[in-house]
Amino acid sequence: MADRRPLVPPPYGMEGYDLGALNQEQQNRLWNFKINSRIANEYYLRDHPEVEWLLSDFLRSVLLKRPEDIREFASEYYTDANLPDRIQNMRKESPVETAPN
Numbered sequence: 870m871a872d873r874r875p876l877v878p879p880p881y882g883m884e885g886y887d888l889g890a891l892n893q894e895q896q897n898r899l900w901n902f903k904i905n906s907r908i909a910n911e912y913y914l915r916d917h918p919e920v921e922w923l924l925s926d927f928l929r930s931v932l933l934k935r936p937e938d939i940r941e942f943a944s945e946y947y948t949d950a951n952l953p954d955r956i957q958n959m960r961k962e963s964p965v966e967t968a969p970n
Contacts, residue, residue: 922959923952 875886891899914920927946936942946952
């Protein structure tokens with residue numbers, strides 16, 4: 870199996886990678902878990918286009934309104950009683966409806 874050492878340094882502000890923390894079997898299991906998680910996430914997102922609509926509408930609102938307190942804005946956005954209706958409207962306006970697998 871190929872060496873899976875990181876090709877880039879750790880993100881700013883984080884400690885260095887502890888390359889000896891996992892043995893080879895644990896590294897392989899972690900790698901397979903990550904791959905399977907990404908595949909499962911991709912299937913989920915394909916089956917639920919409303920996630921993309923929700924995120925894109927939120928980002929559009931942020932960019933248009935440019936709130937001072939993004940956390941407060943997100944809290945209000947995601948607890949808005951009209952949010953389910955907006956998502957339903959986006960579903961109706963969507964040009965392509967995703968077919969279930």
